[in-house]
Amino acid sequence: MSATSVLYDTPGVRAKRRNIIYTIVFLVVLALAAWWVLAVMAEKQQLASEKWSPFVTDAKVWTTYLLPGLGETLRAAALAIVIALPLGALLGIGRLSDHAWIRVPVGAVVEFFRAIPVLLMMVFAAQLYTQYTDVSSDLRPLYAVVTGLVLYNASVMAEIVRAGILSLPRGQTDAAKAIGMRKGQTMSYVLLPQAVTAMLPALVSQLVVIVKDTALGGAILGFSELLSQGRTITANYGANTIATFAVIALIYIALNFLLTTLAGWLEQRLRQGKKSTGAVLTADDVQQASAPGRTPDGGGA
Amino acid sequence: MFDFLDSGQYDLLGAFWVTVQLTLYSAVGSLIWGTLLAGMRVSPVPLMRAFGTAYVNLVRNTPLTLVLVACSLGLGLTLGITLGGQDFKAMGFRLAVLGLVAYTGTFVCESLRSGINTVPVGQAEAARALGLSFFQVLTLIVLPQAFRSVVAPLANVLIALTKNTTVASAISVAEASALMKTMLENETSALFAVFAVFAFGFIVLTLPTGLILGWVSKRVAVKR
Amino acid sequence: MKLHKASAAAAAALVLSLTATACGGDSSDDAGGDSGGGKITIGIKFDQPGLGLKKPDGTYAGFDVDVATYVAKELGYDAKDIVWKESPSAERENLISNGDVKFVVASYSINDERKQKVDFAGPYFLAHQDLLVRSDDSAITKAEDLNSKKLCSVTGSTSAQNVKEELAPKADLQEFGGYSECLTGLENKAVDALTTDDSILAGYASQQEHQGKFKLAGLKLSDENYGIGLKKGDTDLQTKINAALKKMESDGSWQKAVTANFGPSGYKNEPAPAITEGS
Numbered sequence: 001m002s003a004t005s006v007l008y009d010t011p012g013v014r015a016k017r018r019n020i021i022y023t024i025v026f027l028v029v030l031a032l033a034a035w036w037v038l039a040v041m042a043e044k045q046q047l048a049s050e051k052w053s054p055f056v057t058d059a060k061v062w063t064t065y066l067l068p069g070l071g072e073t074l075r076a077a078a079l080a081i082v083i084a085l086p087l088g089a090l091l092g093i094g095r096l097s098d099h100a101w102i103r104v105p106v107g108a109v110v111e112f113f114r115a116i117p118v119l120l121m122m123v124f125a126a127q128l129y130t131q132y133t134d135v136s137s138d139l140r141p142l143y144a145v146v147t148g149l150v151l152y153n154a155s156v157m158a159e160i161v162r163a164g165i166l167s168l169p170r171g172q173t174d175a176a177k178a179i180g181m182r183k184g185q186t187m188s189y190v191l192l193p194q195a196v197t198a199m200l201p202a203l204v205s206q207l208v209v210i211v212k213d214t215a216l217g218g219a220i221l222g223f224s225e226l227l228s229q230g231r232t233i234t235a236n237y238g239a240n241t242i243a244t245f246a247v248i249a250l251i252y253i254a255l256n257f258l259l260t261t262l263a264g265w266l267e268q269r270l271r272q273g274k275k276s277t278g279a280v281l282t283a284d285d286v287q288q289a290s291a292p293g294r295t296p297d298g299g300g301a
Numbered sequence: 302m303f304d305f306l307d308s309g310q311y312d313l314l315g316a317f318w319v320t321v322q323l324t325l326y327s328a329v330g331s332l333i334w335g336t337l338l339a340g341m342r343v344s345p346v347p348l349m350r351a352f353g354t355a356y357v358n359l360v361r362n363t364p365l366t367l368v369l370v371a372c373s374l375g376l377g378l379t380l381g382i383t384l385g386g387q388d389f390k391a392m393g394f395r396l397a398v399l400g401l402v403a404y405t406g407t408f409v410c411e412s413l414r415s416g417i418n419t420v421p422v423g424q425a426e427a428a429r430a431l432g433l434s435f436f437q438v439l440t441l442i443v444l445p446q447a448f449r450s451v452v453a454p455l456a457n458v459l460i461a462l463t464k465n466t467t468v469a470s471a472i473s474v475a476e477a478s479a480l481m482k483t484m485l486e487n488e489t490s491a492l493f494a495v496f497a498v499f500a501f502g503f504i505v506l507t508l509p510t511g512l513i514l515g516w517v518s519k520r521v522a523v524k525r
Numbered sequence: 526m527k528l529h530k531a532s533a534a535a536a537a538a539l540v541l542s543l544t545a546t547a548c549g550g551d552s553s554d555d556a557g558g559d560s561g562g563g564k565i566t567i568g569i570k571f572d573q574p575g576l577g578l579k580k581p582d583g584t585y586a587g588f589d590v591d592v593a594t595y596v597a598k599e600l601g602y603d604a605k606d607i608v609w610k611e612s613p614s615a616e617r618e619n620l621i622s623n624g625d626v627k628f629v630v631a632s633y634s635i636n637d638e639r640k641q642k643v644d645f646a647g648p649y650f651l652a653h654q655d656l657l658v659r660s661d662d663s664a665i666t667k668a669e670d671l672n673s674k675k676l677c678s679v680t681g682s683t684s685a686q687n688v689k690e691e692l693a694p695k696a697d698l699q700e701f702g703g704y705s706e707c708l709t710g711l712e713n714k715a716v717d718a719l720t721t722d723d724s725i726l727a728g729y730a731s732q733q734e735h736q737g738k739f740k741l742a743g744l745k746l747s748d749e750n751y752g753i754g755l756k757k758g759d760t761d762l763q764t765k766i767n768a769a770l771k772k773m774e775s776d777g778s779w780q781k782a783v784t785a786n787f788g789p790s791g792y793k794n795e796p797a798p799a800i801t802e803g804s
Contacts, residue, residue, distance in 0.1 A: 041380070060581035115504045116503050117478060120500065137625050215365075218366070234703065236574070236578065238732055239704075239705040239708035239734070241706050242709065245371060252364055253362045260358075378709060379713050389675065486615075
């Protein structure tokens with residue numbers, strides 16, 4: 001049901017007046033809060049133009065710090081999803097296996113990595129690489145971040161793939177069996193190709209979680225992604241921390257908003273598409289479909 | 302192999318206790334805040350709807366690390382909001398809870414909204430036919446049913462929240478992951494053992510939550 | 526189905542851009558370690574004004590940078606042959622022992638624990654742990670005064686440990702990832718003092734944006750002898766660097782670098798320390 005229209009009647013004269021009063025009260029509260037925040041910031045010199053102007057007047061802030069940082073963020077996110085996807089597909093198919101000796105251990109692995117905070121895995125991976133490998137220090141934070149992201153997201157992808165396959169109409173498997181396909185053939189020629197298209201929106205949504213999680217590497221491991229660039233920027237421009245973090249937040253929001261919009265657009269395309277089975281899987285569906293305690297997380301970090 | 306546990310040097314239980322406290326306070330807070338947000342997003346007042354939508358889209362797309370830094374640096378050190386914390390330690394903890402509530406509330410809101418969509422249209426229509434106001438329709442008819450159908454997604458949000466408390470270490474809250482980082486740096490010979498201990502700790506926290514709430518969700522689900 | 530093509534194309538584009546960026550990132554690795562190709566890799570800090578700072582135009586400035594450039598010149602490398610590499614405090618030993626850098630000039634205090642893992646040349650500078658306070662604040666005159674004050678430092682720094690364990694255990698200590706956050710707190714009167722080495726503090730205080738806002742308390746809470754870290758057992762390099770440092774002091778370049786980098790803060794630096802490391 002479309003909630004907005006069903007929950008209340010079309011406003012009449014009194015309701016309209018009441019709504020206007022609510023609007024004004026809410027507006028006043030919001031304005032007061034905003035005014036107070038700005039007043040305190042102005043009093044503490046945080047709105048001083050020299051703290052904010054570098055982001056507009058000095059293109060070098062962007063070319064030297066922010067854009068390379070964004071590049072690292074995207075690189076880590078892209079590596080993570082490219083590695084996690086096939087791994088997740090294997091795990092997801094493994095969980096659907098008819099053989100208990102495959103299904104059970106794969107299930108345990110997936111559950112294990114989903115129960116542990118991704119930050120813990122990153123910190124562990126960083127220490128592991130420091131002690132047992134000679135990965136150069138340039139790449140070590142990237143490796144640690146990607147390792148943490150892959151371990152976690154592969155198990156999330158496994159759930160997405162599993163839910164994607166389960167979302168397909170039963171007739172697909174039956175028809176494949178009827179024309180004499182073996183289990184492997186059914187999976188690789190009939191189910192997986194359709195499941196992959198169906199789960200595209202959920203995958204893109206997962207990218208948002210991955211992008212946000214890369215920031216952990218910057219804060220805790222010294223990975224030179226977007227957020228960590230704040231440290232060098234503020235060292236150069238007179239500790240303009242508030243301004244810098246605000247700009248960085250806007251970049252993350254814009255990027256993730258793009259991804260979210262893309263996911264929504266894909267979902268719509270798929271729902272309208274006539275040739276497919278019409279099965280579409282969004283992040284929400286995955287949440288609903290898989291049993292509680294084991295679904296892609298609502299948050300990530 | 303696990304002798305670092307006996308050294309008395311690390312307050313393992315204390316660190317996990319902070320994690321548990323962060324989780325509990327934030328869970329209660331984000332449930333309330335998320336419900337308020339959901340109420341705003343379906344309300345008849347356009348400005349509230351706009352605010353709810355804007356808030357959810359902004360906060361949900363920001364890394365939690367940045368949300369927490371904003372709380373600590375922006376609210377704490379700039380706006381002077383200490384939330385009654387007497388020293389930096391208490392203040393940091395409270396601001397971390399505030400940040401986690403602000404962030405997790407958006408996920409609670411979105412889960413609830415999809416829950417509201419599962420309530421049959423007839424329910425709200427019947428309520429309106431009886432002359433109930435929007436507030437009454439929402440609180441007496443729709444939300445109680447919506448909550449029953451979203452126990453499972455909310456359980457996932459709670460589990461994600463438990464794991465997300467580790468990010469509070471970015472603003473120097475001494476929870477489990479901060480202790481793990483220190484221990485990994487000091488106990489280089491016990492790398493795997495340290496990780497195993499902390500992984501086990503989080504599994505103990507998250508798995509039962511999932512199982513218990515999964516059972517609850519089946520019990521309370523509205524049969525249609 | 527159209528979408529198959531679209532998604533395949535998207536995936537291809539993704540992989541392409543990925544390999545492209547990966548290559549772009551790796552190319553700088555060739556310059557690592559030994560003097561292959563006439564380049565030298567030196568570890569410095571990227572985020573410490575006055576010591577080692579990556580500036581918006583991509584160049585590097587600070588006292589450590591000047592010392593490193595001078596030493597490199599004495600070793601036969603022009604300024605343009607230097608590849609700078611970020612050396613966060615926790616990474617310095619690793620960078621040196623893995624051979625990622627030839628030597629490290631990054632506010633690197635000489636102590637026995639570190640000497641287990643690396644060798645030092647120098648020292649080239651004597652710094653002290655100190656406090657940075659607002660310029661109109663004269664409430665803190667000795668370390669004990671900190672007990673009732675709000676203090677800020679960076680996560681895991683030795684200065685913070687020092688205060689917590691010895692100088693003022695009752696001080697209310699806030700730790701942040703970087704010094705800039707502390708400065709914001711200091712500016713907003715949410716913290717009363719920022720503690721670390723006076724050289725670092727002087728670097729911040731002499732920045733144009735901060736002039737007149739902050740001052741050093743001048744407390745000399747510890748002695749920090751900055752050395753140039755290098756691979757354990759490389760006595761040849763150690764001797765050469767020590768000679769370069771001696772020359773830098775005697776020809777006046779040392780003093781010039783100090784004045785240029787710390788001058789505006791009114792920081793009273795110690796005279797150039799005598800070389801103690803190596804033979």
